[in-house]
Amino acid sequence: MNSPRPAAPWAIERMLGWVLALGGLVLTLAAGDRVLRTTDEFVLWWSALAFAAVGLIAAIAAGGRVLPLRIVHALGVSAIVVTILAQATVFLGYNGAHPDLLRPWIWALEPIMMCFVALITPLPITIGYVVLSTLAPALSGLLFLGRVPHEVLLQTPIHLGNAAFVAILIGIRSRLRDRERIEQEDRRSVERGALSQARAERQEELSRLVHDEVLSTLVAATRLPGKPIPELRAAAEVALRVLGAAAAPDAEDGAEEDVCKARQRLVTIASRWIQPADARIDAAIGRLPTLVVSEAGRAMAEALRNSALHADGATTRRVTGVIGPDALRLVVTDDGPGFDVDTVPAERVGVRGSILGRMRKLPGGSATIRSDVSGTRVELEWLR
Numbered sequence: 001m002n003s004p005r006p007a008a009p010w011a012i013e014r015m016l017g018w019v020l021a022l023g024g025l026v027l028t029l030a031a032g033d034r035v036l037r038t039t040d041e042f043v044l045w046w047s048a049l050a051f052a053a054v055g056l057i058a059a060i061a062a063g064g065r066v067l068p069l070r071i072v073h074a075l076g077v078s079a080i081v082v083t084i085l086a087q088a089t090v091f092l093g094y095n096g097a098h099p100d101l102l103r104p105w106i107w108a109l110e111p112i113m114m115c116f117v118a119l120i121t122p123l124p125i126t127i128g129y130v131v132l133s134t135l136a137p138a139l140s141g142l143l144f145l146g147r148v149p150h151e152v153l154l155q156t157p158i159h160l161g162n163a164a165f166v167a168i169l170i171g172i173r174s175r176l177r178d179r180e181r182i183e184q185e186d187r188r189s190v191e192r193g194a195l196s197q198a199r200a201e202r203q204e205e206l207s208r209l210v211h212d213e214v215l216s217t218l219v220a221a222t223r224l225p226g227k228p229i230p231e232l233r234a235a236a237e238v239a240l241r242v243l244g245a246a247a248a249p250d251a252e253d254g255a256e257e258d259v260c261k262a263r264q265r266l267v268t269i270a271s272r273w274i275q276p277a278d279a280r281i282d283a284a285i286g287r288l289p290t291l292v293v294s295e296a297g298r299a300m301a302e303a304l305r306n307s308a309l310h311a312d313g314a315t316t317r318r319v320t321g322v323i324g325p326d327a328l329r330l331v332v333t334d335d336g337p338g339f340d341v342d343t344v345p346a347e348r349v350g351v352r353g354s355i356l357g358r359m360r361k362l363p364g365g366s367a368t369i370r371s372d373v374s375g376t377r378v379e380l381e382w383l384r
Contacts, residue, residue, distance in 0.1 A: 012176045013119045016169065017076060018064035020119075024057040024112040031108040038096070038105060046086065046093025050106050053082040057112065076116050080129075083113045087136035091144040100150040104137055107155070111162040115169045126166060134160045256287040263323050266330070269297045270319045273304035279319040286325030292382050295362050296328055302354040303332040303378040310339070314375070325384070332378040338371040355380075 028035070039047055056079035064072050083106065090104045110133055117129045138156050141148045148156075263283040270279035300319065307317050314336035321330035351369065355378065359367035365382045 012173060012180065014064065014069060014072060016173060016176075017060060017072065017116065017119055020112050020115050020169075021057050021060035021064055024054075024109055025061055027108045027112065028054050028057075031105045034103070034105045034108075038102070041094060041096030041102075043093045043095055046089060049082060049089070049093075050086045053079055053086060053106070053109060056082065057109070073120065076120060080113050080116055083109050084129075084133060084136060087133060088140050089144075090137050091140045091149070099141070099145060102149060103151050103155060107137065107159060110134070110159060111165040114162055114166050118166045118169055119173075123170075130160075130163045130166060134162070255290040257290045257293060259283050259286050259288055259323055259325060262288060262293040265293060266297050266300065266319075266321075266323070269301050270304065273301065273308055274317050274319065278317065280321075281319065281330070282322045284322075284324035288323070288325050288328065288384075292328060292362065292365070293323075295358050295365070296330060296380050296382060299355045299358045299367060299380050300330050300332055300378075302358075303380075306351065306355075307332070307334040307336060307376065310336075321380075327384065328380075328382040330380040332380075333375060335375040338373050338376050340371070 042050075056075050060072060060075050060079070064075075067075075086106045087104070087110075090102075090106065091099060094102060096102065114126070114130050114133060118126045121129070134156060137152045138148045141152055260283050263281050266281055267279045304317060304319070307314060314334040317332075317334045319330060319332050321328070323329075355369065356367050359365040359380055359382075362382060364384060365380075367381070368379045370377045370379075
């Protein structure tokens with residue numbers, strides 16, 4: 001059976017990164033007034049650096065779902081590096097007159113970058129980045145102004161709270177991974193069930209074959225006096241060939257064969273059990289599934305075997321029918337004493353498995369058995 005493919009590696013991270021990039025664009029737009037007001041207070045290279053971070057986020061938002069994963073990963077790493085550099089050099093690039101009132105707009109991207117880091121690095125590195133990103137503007141003030149500007153000093157503890165976004169992201173990713181793992185386990189369970197069912201069906205088919213071709217031959221041998229007759233030897237050879245074929249791979253699904261060749265195959269099978277051959281099967285022109293011919297032939301052979309072994313006193317056995325590209329009908333009759341079909345034990349493979357079960361499991365197939373003191377009639381049918 002076909003089952004759904006598991007999610008590709010990093011599929012969850014790709015999806016979350018794309019959502020984060022969209023969030024980064026929203027945060028940038030929300031800080032738009034602050035960006036416009038302070039752009040003139042920064043030197044050109046710093047503004048280019050900060051807007052490069054926004055451009056990288058926009059690229060992830062636009063192509064994060066379709067670009068190769070390595071490219072998305074490179075864009076994310078580049079955005080993280082560019083953002084931390086802009087934070088660390090904010091007061092080197094600032095040329096305004098009021099650094100104590102400055103709240104760098106690049107801080108708006110801080111929670112997004114923290115989450116990006118959490119997606120692609122182990123937890124210890126993520127924690128280190130959270131601390132470094134929060135302190136970067138303060139360290140920039142110490143390094144380039146000789147002090148921490150007042151507004152930055154007030155905002156730094158608040159921005160440390162952005163670590164909560166990282167915790168939320170890690171929790172969401174964990175839940176998604178758990179769900180994905182459960183779905184994969186469910187798929188594997190379904191596949192194992194289908195495989196077990198296929199093996200069971202194969203074992204059941206082999207059991208029928210053993211019964212049809214081997215046990216019946218051995219039973220016949222125990223009932224015949226003296227040395228085995230040529231017909232019995234031929235039946236034993238047939239049994240060995242059938243068992244050999246059972247070990248071979250199944251026929252290709254959908255394989256078909258010519259109706260006339262199929263008719264000849266059925267007549268050959270019938271002639272092994274009817275001497276002289278009395279198999280009258282009419283054939284149309286066309287092709288029909290090979291599986292239908294094989295299963296109907298095996299069911300017919302089992303009906304003839306049952307007649308030969310159990311219908312003591314029968315003087316005639318006959319196979320009639322018609323076969324075409326869209327339908328098949330075979331009728332096996334004898335004039336033996338008959339038997340009560342309803343009293344056949346469930347564990348008897350011959351009637352219930354090799355005849356009725358075999359045809360009823362065939363798509364479009366059916367089988368009926370009627371038996372009384374005047375004889376037995378087995379009807380095998382298939383419709384496309």
